[in-house]
Amino acid sequence: xxxxxxxxxxxxxxxxxxxxxxxxxxxxxxxxxxxxxxxxxxxxxxxxxxxxxxxxxxxxxxxxxxxxxxxxxxxxxxxxxxxxxxxxxxxxxxxxxxxxxxxxxxxxxxxxxxxxxxxxxxxxxxxxxxxxxxxxxxxxxxxxxxxxxxxxxxxxxxxxxxxxxxxxxxxxxxxxxxxxxxxxxxxxxxxxxxxxxxxxxxxxxxxxxxxxxxxxxxxxxxxxxxxxxxxxxxxxxxxxxxxxxxxxxxxxxxxxxxxxxxxxxxxxxxxxxxxxxxxxxxxxxxxxxxxxxxxxxxxxxxxxxxxxxxxxxxxxxxxxxxxxxxxxxxxxxxxxxxxxxxxxxxxxxxxxxxxxxxxxxxxxxxxxxxxxxxxxxxxxxxxxxxxxxxxxxxxxxxxxxxxxxxxxxxxxxxxxxxxxxxxxxxxxxxxxx
Amino acid sequence: xxxxxxxxxxxxxxxxxxxxxxxxxxxxxxxxxxxxxxxxxxxxxxxxxxxxxxxxxxxxxxxxxxxxxxxxxxxxxxxxxxxxxxxxxxxxxxxxxxxxxxxxxxxxxxxxxxxxxxxxxxxxxxxxxxxxxxxxxxxxxxxxxxxxxxxxxxxxxxxxxxxxxxxxxxxxxxxxxxxxxxxxxxxxxxxxxxxxxxxxxxxxxxxxxxxxxxxxxxxxxxxxxxxxxxxxxxxxxxxxxxxxxxxxxxxxxxxxxxxxxxxxxxxxxxxxxxxxxxxxxxxxxxxxxx
Amino acid sequence: xxxxxxxxxxxxxxxxxxxxxxxxxxxxxxxxxxxxxxxxxxxxxxxxxxxxxxxxxxxxxxxxxxxxxxxxxxxxxxxxxxxxxxxxxxxxxxxxxxxxxxxxxxxxxxxxxxxxxxxxxxxxxxxxxxxxxxxxxxxxxxxxxxxxxxxxxxxxxxxxxxxxxxxxxxxxxxxxxxxxxxxxxxxxxxxxxxxxxxxxxxxxxxxxxxxxxxxxxxxxxxxxxxxxxxxxxxxxxxxxxxxxxxxxxxxxxxxxxxxxxxxxxxxx
Numbered sequence: 001x002x003x004x005x006x007x008x009x010x011x012x013x014x015x016x017x018x019x020x021x022x023x024x025x026x027x028x029x030x031x032x033x034x035x036x037x038x039x040x041x042x043x044x045x046x047x048x049x050x051x052x053x054x055x056x057x058x059x060x061x062x063x064x065x066x067x068x069x070x071x072x073x074x075x076x077x078x079x080x081x082x083x084x085x086x087x088x089x090x091x092x093x094x095x096x097x098x099x100x101x102x103x104x105x106x107x108x109x110x111x112x113x114x115x116x117x118x119x120x121x122x123x124x125x126x127x128x129x130x131x132x133x134x135x136x137x138x139x140x141x142x143x144x145x146x147x148x149x150x151x152x153x154x155x156x157x158x159x160x161x162x163x164x165x166x167x168x169x170x171x172x173x174x175x176x177x178x179x180x181x182x183x184x185x186x187x188x189x190x191x192x193x194x195x196x197x198x199x200x201x202x203x204x205x206x207x208x209x210x211x212x213x214x215x216x217x218x219x220x221x222x223x224x225x226x227x228x229x230x231x232x233x234x235x236x237x238x239x240x241x242x243x244x245x246x247x248x249x250x251x252x253x254x255x256x257x258x259x260x261x262x263x264x265x266x267x268x269x270x271x272x273x274x275x276x277x278x279x280x281x282x283x284x285x286x287x288x289x290x291x292x293x294x295x296x297x298x299x300x301x302x303x304x305x306x307x308x309x310x311x312x313x314x315x316x317x318x319x320x321x322x323x324x325x326x327x328x329x330x331x332x333x334x335x336x337x338x339x340x341x342x343x344x345x346x347x348x349x350x351x352x353x354x355x356x357x358x359x360x361x362x363x364x365x366x367x368x369x370x371x372x373x374x375x376x377x378x379x380x381x382x383x384x385x386x387x388x389x390x391x392x393x394x395x396x397x398x399x400x401x402x403x404x405x406x407x408x409x410x411x412x413x414x415x416x417x418x419x420x421x422x423x424x425x426x427x428x429x430x431x432x433x
Numbered sequence: 434x435x436x437x438x439x440x441x442x443x444x445x446x447x448x449x450x451x452x453x454x455x456x457x458x459x460x461x462x463x464x465x466x467x468x469x470x471x472x473x474x475x476x477x478x479x480x481x482x483x484x485x486x487x488x489x490x491x492x493x494x495x496x497x498x499x500x501x502x503x504x505x506x507x508x509x510x511x512x513x514x515x516x517x518x519x520x521x522x523x524x525x526x527x528x529x530x531x532x533x534x535x536x537x538x539x540x541x542x543x544x545x546x547x548x549x550x551x552x553x554x555x556x557x558x559x560x561x562x563x564x565x566x567x568x569x570x571x572x573x574x575x576x577x578x579x580x581x582x583x584x585x586x587x588x589x590x591x592x593x594x595x596x597x598x599x600x601x602x603x604x605x606x607x608x609x610x611x612x613x614x615x616x617x618x619x620x621x622x623x624x625x626x627x628x629x630x631x632x633x634x635x636x637x638x639x640x641x642x643x644x645x646x647x648x649x650x651x652x653x654x655x656x657x658x659x660x661x662x663x664x665x666x667x668x669x670x671x672x673x674x675x676x677x678x679x680x681x682x683x684x685x686x687x688x689x690x691x692x693x694x695x696x697x698x699x700x701x702x703x704x705x706x707x708x709x710x711x712x713x714x715x716x717x718x719x720x721x722x723x
Numbered sequence: 724x725x726x727x728x729x730x731x732x733x734x735x736x737x738x739x740x741x742x743x744x745x746x747x748x749x750x751x752x753x754x755x756x757x758x759x760x761x762x763x764x765x766x767x768x769x770x771x772x773x774x775x776x777x778x779x780x781x782x783x784x785x786x787x788x789x790x791x792x793x794x795x796x797x798x799x800x801x802x803x804x805x806x807x808x809x810x811x812x813x814x815x816x817x818x819x820x821x822x823x824x825x826x827x828x829x830x831x832x833x834x835x836x837x838x839x840x841x842x843x844x845x846x847x848x849x850x851x852x853x854x855x856x857x858x859x860x861x862x863x864x865x866x867x868x869x870x871x872x873x874x875x876x877x878x879x880x881x882x883x884x885x886x887x888x889x890x891x892x893x894x895x896x897x898x899x900x901x902x903x904x905x906x907x908x909x910x911x912x913x914x915x916x917x918x919x920x921x922x923x924x925x926x927x928x929x930x931x932x933x934x935x936x937x938x939x940x941x942x943x944x945x946x947x948x949x950x951x952x953x954x955x956x957x958x959x960x961x962x963x964x965x966x967x968x969x970x971x972x973x974x975x976x977x978x979x980x981x982x983x984x985x986x987x988x989x990x991x
Contacts, residue, residue, distance in 0.1 A: 064930065067946055073690050076472040077835070077927060081842045094473070101477030194673050250566050253587030253674035260567075389474055392692060400496075403675045418495070425490065436809075443806035446799050447862050451822075454837060454859035462832035523735065526728055535725050537732040543978065544739040550970050551743075552920035554941055555963045559742035562956065565757040570745055573758035600739060650871075661829055664922060668945070686831035695835060702832035710824055 027058040028330050032089035032319075033071035034063050038351040046338035053337075057330060068317070079103055079324065086325040087334055092128070092138060092315025096389040099130050105321040106133035110332045116339070119357040127315060127384055135320065137335065139344045140353030142314030143277040143375050143382060144202055145298035146170075152271045153297075156180045162299055166306045167210065167236055170272065174246040177271045185248055185270040188261045191237055192252040192403025199402055200395040201385055202274050206312050207233040209383045210303040215394070216386040217431060223394060225420055226433040232304060234405045234412040241406040252407055265296070274301065277375050281352040293370075300378060313382030316353060348372070354379055393426045466699035473693040480696065487700040497701070499676045500684035504660060504708075506591055507598070507680050512659035515599035517652065520606025525636075527607075528614050542607075549604030557668020560597040561586075564669065586670055590678045594666050601665060602658070606651060613647045614640070656712050660705065681705050750964045755957035768961035776940065777932070778965060785919055785936040788850055789969070792857045792918035796865065797911050799858065804869030805899065809878065819870070822863045830923050838927045848931040856928065857918040865910050872906035873899070912973055919969055937966045 030047070034040060040063055047061050064071050068091065078084050090098070098104045111117045111134050117125075120137075128134050150160040156177045164170050174187035190198035208215060213229035216222070240247045251257050264270040266283040283292045300309035319338060321331045345360035354375040355361050361376050388394065401419040404410040410418065423430045466487055470480040491497045523545060530538040548556070563570045564585040572582040585593040617640060625635045641648070663682045666672065672679035672687060679687070681701060689698030741759065749755035750769070752762035772778045807815070837856065838847075846852030876899060884898045900907070922938040929935055944959045 066943055069691070070926075070946070074927070074930060076693060077838050080472055080477075080835070081839055083842060097473045100475035101471075101473050103477070192673075193675050250584060250587055253584065253590065253670075254566070392473070396692065400675065407675065409675075422495075425493065437811060440806035440810045443802040444810075447803035447866060450799070450855065450859040451862050453840065454856055455833070455863070458833035458836035458840070459828045461836040462828060465832075526731060530728055530732070533725055533728075535728050535732070537729060537736070541732050541735050541739075543974075544736055544743075547743065547971075547974055548739050550916060550974060552922070552938065552941075552966055552970065554920075554922050554938060554945070555746070555966060556742070558941075558945055558959060558963060559746055562745060562757040563742055568757040570741065570757065570759045600742070657823070663829065663831075682829045682831070685829050689831045689835070699832045702829050706824065706828050713820060713824065 025056055025058045026327055026330065027060060028087070028325075028327060028334060029085035030059065030061045030087040030334060031071075031075065031085040032061075032063060033066055033068050035065055035067065036351060038347065039063075042343050042347045043338065045343060046334060046340075049337040050334050054330065054333065059334070079322070082324060084322040084324040086322055086327060086331040087319055088322060089317055089319050091317045092136065093385055093387075093391055095128070095135055095315070095320075096130055096387055097391065098320065099133075099135060100389045103323055104135055105323050105325065105328055106135055107137065107321065107332065107335075108133045110336075111137070114336065116336075116341070116357070116359075119341070119359045121358060123379070123382075124356050127313075127387065130387065136315070136318040137339050138315040138318045138356045139339055140316045140348045140351065141356055141379065141382075142316050143311045143354055143378055144206065144274060144301070145277060145280075145311065146272065146274050146301050147265060147279075148272045148297050148299070149265065149268055149270070149295060150297045151268060151295050152177060152181055152184055160297060162297060163309075164299065164302045164306075166302050167207075167304050169302070171236075171239055171244060171246065174240075174272055175244060178244075178246060181271070183269070185264060187240060187246040187272040188251055188257075188264075188270055189237070189240060189247060189274055190251060190257060191241065191247075191399075191406035193396070193399045194252055194254060194257050194403075195399065196258070197395065198258050198275075199399045201312060201314065202276065203237075204233060204398045204402055205385060206274060206301045207236055209310060209312065210301065212303065214386070216388040218387070220431065222429050222431050223388065223390075223423060223427055224431045224433065225423060227416065227420075228433075230416055230419070231412055234401070234415060237402055237405045238412055242408050247406070249407065252403055266292075268295065278351065278353055280371055281350075284352075298371075298374070300381065308381070310381045310383050311378045313379065313384045315384075390427060394423070397422045397426065462699045463703055465696050466703045468696045470695040470699075471693050472695060476694075476696075483696070487697050488704075490697070491700055491704065496676055496679075496684065500679045500681050500701075503591065503676070503678065504680040504682075507595060507662070507666075507678075508656055508659045510591070510595040511598035511602070512655040513652070515595060516602045516606050516655055516659075519599060520603045520608075521610055523603065524607045524610035524614060527611060542611075545604045545607055548600055549602060551601070553601070553664040554668055556597065556601050557665050560593075560600075560665075561669045564593055587674055590670055590674060594669055594678050597669060598659065598662065598665055602655065606655060609647060609651045610644075613644050617643050653713060657709050660709060660712075681708075746960050746963055749956050749960035752957050752960075755960060757956060768957045769965070771958060772961050772965060776962075778937075778940070778962075780933060781935050781937045781940050782965065782968075784850075784934060785938070786969070788853045788857065788936060789915050789919040791850070792854050792861075793911050793915040795854060796858045796861055796914035796918075797907060799862065800865045800869050800910050800914070801900075801903075801907060803862070804866045804873055807866065808870045808873035809881075819867065823867060834924065834927055837924065841928060848929055848934045850934075852928060853918075853925070853936075856924055857921055858914075860924070861914050861917050865914060868913075869903075869906055869910055872903060876902055912977065916970060916973065920966075937962075941966050 030043070032039065032043065043061060043063070047059055050059055051057075062085075064074070066074075072090060072094075075084070075088055075090065084103070095104075124138060124141075125134070128136050128138060146164065148162055153160050153162065157180065158173060158176060162173070164173065170187070177184065178186040190196075190203040192199060195203065205215065208229060211226075211229040211232050213226040214224055217224050241249070251261070254260050258275070261270060261273055262275065262279050262282065265273045265275075266286060280292070280296070280298070283296060287295075300311055302309055319335045321328050321335070325331050339357075341357060341359045341363070344355050344357055345363045345366045348355050348360070349366055349369065349372065352369070352372055352375070354372065355366065360366060367373055386394075397419055400422070401415045404415040404418070405412055420430070420432065467484060468480045468482050469476045469487070471477050523541065527538045527542055529535070566572060566582060566584055566587070569585075571585065575582055583589070621639050621643075622635055625639055630638065660680075661682050662680070663686060666678055666680060666683055667686070670678045672683040676684075682705065685698050685701040685705065688694050688701060692698075745759040748759060748762050751764055751766065752760075753765045753767060754763055807819070812818075841847050841852050841856070844852070846855070880898055880902075920938055921936075922942055925936055925939045926942070929939060941959070941962050944962050945954065
């Protein structure tokens with residue numbers, strides 16, 4: 001054999017490598033968390049449509065059956081290790097943080113050419129714009145209600161079409177229930193670290209907005225602490241938890257207070273609860289629509305003295321394109337196929353949320369459901385969650401502050417002082433009124 | 434010496450593995466404590482070298498002090514007092530029961546051991562069910578006796594978690610003492626009895642001196658293990674309510690994986706390392722008097 | 724006095740066994756709850772674990788990883804501990820203490836770089852990756868333990884065997900190993916259990932369904948299955964029983980096989 005015989009296998013190997021790299025199909029990775037089991041069929045439908053349109057592309061969809069917090073950790077680690085998926089699904093509140101971390105791509109070039117973009121109302125478009133760019137397309141929005149048990153109200157001799165005239169009315173109503181209906185928790189509002197995001201978005205923020213104050217100033221990019229407003233919020237917590245003992249202390253310590261409290265309201269053991277709109281669907285699944293319509297009422301959150309009534313809106317969870325994606329155009333094609341009129345309508349019928357697109361809201365099967373109809377109506381009165389970077393740090397400080405007051409550990413003034421110190425330490429510059 | 438060289442060869446695989454999966458990550462961790470590395474937010478895009486700024490911030494952070502003192506309570510309560518004393522007492526009792534043929538010692542030994550080899554997550558699950566406010570075994574028992582329910586995880590979280598940890602870890606001390614007690618010749622005790630010493634004095638003047646080194650090692654081991662204990666507390670209270678059961682290890686974890694501030698979290702970890710160092714030196718000093 | 728000791732024994736037994744009674748009763752109960760009660764006996768929880776939750780796969784994964792980790796760990800620990808025990812060096816003790824100290828850096832810090840290393844080596848979601856990490860993380864403590872054990876075996880024994888003509892290596896096998904068997908068994912058991920029950924690194928090292936281990940599934944169960952609904956005690960208890968199987972087996976074995984004086988009931 002000639003002396004170059006050893007080279008032949010090496011040459012073949014390199015030819016093999018070269019062919020392989022050309023023949024390798026483009027892969028688009030899509031990751032999302034889901035425990036409830038509603039999303040998969042819609043994600044799969046979008047995937048199917050995508051594959052039909054792009055048969056040469058390898059679309060890998062992975063569903064993680066883990067809580068969204070654990071998914072977030074997993075996602076962030078993957079991004080850090082430069083192994084991010086092309087498309088991922090996280091909460092809209094984190095958008096500013098993801099932008100600041102340079103983790104996501106703006107969708108602006110795509111949406112301006114998208115014919116469906118016209119169906120999204122201006123308020124939604126404004127909500128997904130950060131520093132001049134659009135970063136995501138929401139589909140199922142979050143709203144919150146002040147839920148109450150009509151049957152318990154009837155037992156207490158209260159009118160079942162409740163429209164609280166202000167914070168004091170809420171407390172008085174709860175007090176009446178405490179006095180007349182035994183074995184029932186009068187009122188729950190989340191506080192402390194145990195409440196997690198619930199403390200912030202179902203407790204603190206609704207109350208804060210009720211004083212007409214804001215938490216974050218978009219223009220200057222700084223957090224705002226309106227001391228007199230925050231004091232009022234803390235006073236409410238103090239009254240509810242300590243003075244009148246309308247909210248049980250376990251709310252501060254249960255491992256998953258939101259799960260427990262939702263169950264309790266559904267079972268008729270809790271009278272008043274401020275929670276997310278998505279919880280209603282859970283009760284309907286468990287107890288049947290007719291039953292729930294008879295027993296569970298919902299009303300808007302009042303401001304401190306009554307008007308304006310409002311709800312706290314959130315973007316829900318949505319899809320983003322990773323900045324590490326090598327094929328952003330294809331990634332967009334997937335997102336586009338998920339955000340169709342029909343998918344958006346159907347997924348939000350199954351997992352009740354108001355929809356972000358007007359044409360989905362007009363679909364008869366969507367309009368037919370009273371609860372969803374009501375949710376969509378109140379979007380006009382929605383004040384959105386603060387869209388700010390560092391929102392998780394802020395949330396943590398709020399949790400600590402409310403927890404300290406609700407447990408009696410600190411007085412309102414000390415807790416507020418502490419909060420100001422901690423916010424300054426976290427964010428440096430904070431606007432204090 | 435040729436033998437020494439041969440022995441060093443034997444150490445290579447261990448050194449290799451530990452360097453890559455231990456030493457290097459730990460060094461990275463120490464390095465990151467001097468930066469503001471983060472997994473989210475603008476620091477994720479580019480981090481800055483901060484020098485000692487994280488540590489200064491830490492010393493001004495009340496959450497740090499809370500978790501620091503919680504760690505102390507937890508270690509003293511569950512390890513130094515709980516596991517050490519309980520393990521000692523059980524070992525002594527079993528030893529005594531062996532000599533006097535009291536029944537039950539086998540079961541005691543077995544069940545204490547079972548609690549120790551039981552995976553931590555399961556132990557956490559069991560105890561969170563025991564402590565459950567509405568339906569837990571403990572409160573159900575109290576209700577049965579006509580007593581009011583106790584909010585274990587709400588009002589006395591640290592105590593609850595300490596008890597769970599004592600339940601979990603006593604076996605280790607018990608094992609150490611059991612095997613150690615057997616190394617003391619019976620004759621010494623007999624001699625002591627003849628001299629008129631009662632049980633307590635026999636313990637103090639015979640047992641303790643002979644087992645001094647073992648006591649030292651045991652105390653070091655359980656202190657360090659308890660200081661780093663994470664899963665049990667995490668599974669029962671996640672550090673709550675608020676920060677009441679957040680020890681330094683939980684504080685470090687939450688900072689790194691809930692707030693995603695890696696640099697700050699690593700600073701906490703380095704402090705933990707220094708504390709371990711501190712305790713280690715103290716124990717060695719105290720007991721190396723011989 | 725004897726009666727007092729007996730009563731204390733009863734109390735201790737009650738304290739230590741209640742959580743287990745609850746666990747075992749709940750796993751076989753159709754309507755288990757957080758309190759201990761007589762079960763509405765059923766095996767359906769276990770059936771569900773295997774059918775709906777793919778537990779066979781998880782058990783296989785965990786068994787394989789734990790076994791190989793145990794073998795690798797024992798091998799490395801035995802050799803390393805022997806070496807450290809016999810080596811003559813001034814700074815030996817300082818090295819030992821620093822080893823133990825390094826061990827006490829909490830996992831939360833080393834988790835992120837370990838994630839990076841494993842990903843670079845493409846060892847995430849692989850048996851090899853898990854085995855290497857689990858072995859490495861147990862080495863400091865187990866080497867320390869085994870070294871202490873070897874320290875109690877006088878060097879004269881080996882020296883005697885050298886005079887008899889054995890090489891160092893042969894001496895190790897023929898003389899030291901038999902005597903150190905109890906220590907080796909302890910290290911085997913600890914390393915197996917350590918790998919079997921590892922619940923922190925697995926969170927970041929594995930996410931593919933076919934590589935999941937039992938602790939990971941259990942962790943997800945106590946956080947997920949209760950996420951939107953209350954915790955399903957009966958199902959999670961059955962997971963716990965499956966999770967505990969090798970633990971209980973080892974426990975029973977250790978009572979029978981370990982005829983050394985560590986176990987009470989055996990005459991000195």
